[in-house]
Amino acid sequence: MGHSGWKWGNPQPQGNTLNHLEFGPGVGYAAGEFGTLLRTENGLGWTGIPTGTRANITDLRAVDADTVIFGSGCVMRRSDDRGDNFRRVPFVAREQNCPSPLASFHFPTDQTGYVVLADGSVSKTTDGGQSFGGKREIPGTQAAGGGGAVPSDVFFVNDSTGFALAAGTLFRTTDNADNWVPKATAPGAALNSVFFPDPTNGYAVGANNTILKSTDGGDTWNPVAVPPDAAGGNLTRVRCANANVCLFSTESGDKVLRTTNGGTTVTAVDPSPRPIFAAAFASPTTAVGVGQHGVTVFSPDAGTSTATPAFGGVGDRLGAGEDIDLTRLRATDAQLVHAAGTRGRIGRSTDGGRTWSTVQVPTAQLITDVSFPDANTGFAIDTSNALRFTGNGGAQWTPIDTGDTPGVNAIYANDRNTAILFTDRGIYRSTAAADTSGGGTTFEAIDNSKVRRSQFAEYDRTDGQVLFAWGPTQLWTSGDRGATWRTVTGPVKRPRYRAVDFVSARQGFALTTDGRVWTTRNGGRKWTELAGTGTNRATDLAFGDARNGYLTIPDWAGAGAGGWVLATSDAGKSWRPQLLGPSSIVTGGLKAPSATSAFALGSGAGRGADLFRTDTGGNLGDVSAITVKPSVRRLRRAGRVRLTVQLNPSVSGVRVGLFARSGRSTRWTLVQSGLTTAGKLVVDARVRATTRFIAQWPGDADRNGDGSPITTVTLRR
Numbered sequence: 001m002g003h004s005g006w007k008w009g010n011p012q013p014q015g016n017t018l019n020h021l022e023f024g025p026g027v028g029y030a031a032g033e034f035g036t037l038l039r040t041e042n043g044l045g046w047t048g049i050p051t052g053t054r055a056n057i058t059d060l061r062a063v064d065a066d067t068v069i070f071g072s073g074c075v076m077r078r079s080d081d082r083g084d085n086f087r088r089v090p091f092v093a094r095e096q097n098c099p100s101p102l103a104s105f106h107f108p109t110d111q112t113g114y115v116v117l118a119d120g121s122v123s124k125t126t127d128g129g130q131s132f133g134g135k136r137e138i139p140g141t142q143a144a145g146g147g148g149a150v151p152s153d154v155f156f157v158n159d160s161t162g163f164a165l166a167a168g169t170l171f172r173t174t175d176n177a178d179n180w181v182p183k184a185t186a187p188g189a190a191l192n193s194v195f196f197p198d199p200t201n202g203y204a205v206g207a208n209n210t211i212l213k214s215t216d217g218g219d220t221w222n223p224v225a226v227p228p229d230a231a232g233g234n235l236t237r238v239r240c241a242n243a244n245v246c247l248f249s250t251e252s253g254d255k256v257l258r259t260t261n262g263g264t265t266v267t268a269v270d271p272s273p274r275p276i277f278a279a280a281f282a283s284p285t286t287a288v289g290v291g292q293h294g295v296t297v298f299s300p301d302a303g304t305s306t307a308t309p310a311f312g313g314v315g316d317r318l319g320a321g322e323d324i325d326l327t328r329l330r331a332t333d334a335q336l337v338h339a340a341g342t343r344g345r346i347g348r349s350t351d352g353g354r355t356w357s358t359v360q361v362p363t364a365q366l367i368t369d370v371s372f373p374d375a376n377t378g379f380a381i382d383t384s385n386a387l388r389f390t391g392n393g394g395a396q397w398t399p400i401d402t403g404d405t406p407g408v409n410a411i412y413a414n415d416r417n418t419a420i421l422f423t424d425r426g427i428y429r430s431t432a433a434a435d436t437s438g439g440g441t442t443f444e445a446i447d448n449s450k451v452r453r454s455q456f457a458e459y460d461r462t463d464g465q466v467l468f469a470w471g472p473t474q475l476w477t478s479g480d481r482g483a484t485w486r487t488v489t490g491p492v493k494r495p496r497y498r499a500v501d502f503v504s505a506r507q508g509f510a511l512t513t514d515g516r517v518w519t520t521r522n523g524g525r526k527w528t529e530l531a532g533t534g535t536n537r538a539t540d541l542a543f544g545d546a547r548n549g550y551l552t553i554p555d556w557a558g559a560g561a562g563g564w565v566l567a568t569s570d571a572g573k574s575w576r577p578q579l580l581g582p583s584s585i586v587t588g589g590l591k592a593p594s595a596t597s598a599f600a601l602g603s604g605a606g607r608g609a610d611l612f613r614t615d616t617g618g619n620l621g622d623v624s625a626i627t628v629k630p631s632v633r634r635l636r637r638a639g640r641v642r643l644t645v646q647l648n649p650s651v652s653g654v655r656v657g658l659f660a661r662s663g664r665s666t667r668w669t670l671v672q673s674g675l676t677t678a679g680k681l682v683v684d685a686r687v688r689a690t691t692r693f694i695a696q697w698p699g700d701a702d703r704n705g706d707g708s709p710i711t712t713v714t715l716r717r
Helices: 449-453
Strands: 007-010 018-024 027-032 037-040 046-048 059-062 068-072 075-079 102-106 113-117 122-125 133-135 151-156 162-166 169-173 181-185 191-195 202-206 210-214 235-240 246-250 256-259 267-269 276-281 287-291 296-299 326-331 337-341 345-349 357-360 367-371 378-382 387-390 398-400 408-413 419-423 426-430 458-461 467-470 475-478 497-502 508-512 517-520 540-543 549-555 561-568 576-579 585-591 598-604 608-614 625-630 639-648 655-662 669-675 680-687 691-699 704-707 711-715
Touching: 018 059, 018 287, 027 059, 027 068, 027 276, 027 287, 059 102, 068 102, 075 102, 113 151, 162 191, 162 202, 169 191, 202 235, 210 235, 235 276, 246 276, 326 367, 326 598, 337 608, 345 367, 345 608, 378 408, 408 458, 419 458, 426 449, 458 497, 467 497, 497 540, 508 540, 540 585, 549 585, 561 585, 561 598, 576 691, 576 704, 625 691, 625 704, 625 711, 639 655, 639 691, 655 680, 669 680, 680 691
Parallel strands: 018 276, 102 151, 151 191, 191 235, 326 585, 367 408
Antiparallel strands: 007 608, 018 027, 027 037, 037 046, 059 068, 068 075, 102 113, 113 122, 122 133, 151 162, 162 169, 169 181, 191 202, 202 210, 235 246, 246 256, 256 267, 276 287, 287 296, 326 337, 337 345, 337 367, 345 357, 367 378, 378 387, 387 398, 408 419, 419 426, 458 467, 467 475, 497 508, 508 517, 540 549, 549 561, 561 576, 585 598, 598 608, 625 639, 639 680, 655 669, 655 691, 691 704, 691 711
16 A cells, blocks of 8 residues: 555555556566555566655656655655665755755666756756755756746766756756757657667657657657557657667557657557556566556567557456446455445455455346355345345345335345345344245344334444444344344434444444444443544444444545544554545445454545455554643643644654644544654644643554544643
């Protein structure tokens, strides 16, 4: 993942859009949106690399076999061990709101590098990015005082000779960027990318199918003709295996242009049904492409003279390329997981969410719910109330008559015989659900007048087979496999439930619609609020045991919407934010079958299904701690209090959030979301009533996030 201890289950290798692809000796990297960075040795197997940033990566270079550098806005990071550890590259003074962001950079050697900013400023390093010296600005740019041209790319063939693109002009320097000389123009077409496979031969590409080629070290450039049947529009990148064999990426991603004879002819290839935004050579003969929502393709012969190279997909995607919208997760245990979906599809994993396959139920309807008591035995019900049974893991399905049951919202199967339907009006149960020999339905309504009048939306099963079921305002439990039910007292007088999860017959947790979280240790006879969440916006809840659980939240501390969860490992005393991906977690899409194992389902427009898993409790990196210390803990009258948020170990320049809940209010508010200095964030807050404070941070590439327990400032008038 790169942002927490959650990993991608579907699609594989991951699902964030990739726009950059670079190969060095024996290693390659792909990067793109949401701070995503991946490493590969050959383009077939990929490993996620934590970057510590959620911003889109805008430039990437594989300098040598060990060194990789990426940039985004005001941030640049360098690793000399293939991404295992990164350090800051201080090309600008500050990493937030710098005067001009990064446009492009290039390191022709391990120690020598050039950085070009969006305003045209140029700087050079000779110590691997530890320090920089100013060089001549790119002509025609803001920094040069000559206009509004914005640089798009830079490439150096050695320590002193390089090329830069700005608008439709290609510039060359032969004196360490002390001077820039225009060498080529593309009238009416912006140039986007320049690349030299060797010091003599170079290519530059841009809008309107522009390809320029040089065979004399960049002194002269000539256009390369692109025939109408290969036209790609705006060409965004060029990468070559040698002087004759090159790939040209397009902005639309619907095709990749290719030449195998130095530009004499240019043809188009269509590597994937999904857009491919970057293509490069992993070896002299093999090529890789990456693109929309993480699609990755591989060709074993794109570098050969074959007229039509073969491209195949890398990794897996539910539906074999056809998007499947999934709506709900069910985890039988830490290994067996299912997800209900559209058009009769079910996502299925038997290895703890590492890989997923598609099961087809014979219906065109949305699958409302699915229940598998074991890997072979399962039930699925769709939105038309059609129930089906499988005894072979979904290979074949048998229709089951449910009679005139009201609308079914959830189904639970204890085994092939005992199945329970939770409906808009009551609970229906069968003890011979898979037996169709007698004809007619075997489901009967629970003989309880109050149950029959109640709406049931969801259920929860404990390890001891005790069941809990709830609707908008009522919570019920059964200790005899659903034969009889009794009500459970709620945490407040008129509760409205959003989610309930019991880990045993006595220990349970509830999320009410006002955003508060509650726990009980005696089966609901008494509830206690877990007040230290810092939010009232949780949408779902799941606990793996009495101490470890999660809340889904739409965003955190103003950091932006995404797949956020809050995790606890101390029974809800403190909560640490974890970021899974760019898409929000759907209601019903969070399950925790054990203390460390959990699954999550994210869904965003046009993305299909994002499935995540963790077997580490969502934790990544070394342990950290965050605390809140007020300047005073007691006030005689309303006044200002200085609160110091401290990270240990001390980490500067990372975002922390400070939250407050004042007086008798049940609402949490964000006091401040800010960046630490020397590991601290100091906030002056006005206290008008007894106020509870908590602080949280999501961690970074090296350290796990943390949340503080409640700190109270008491006001006694």
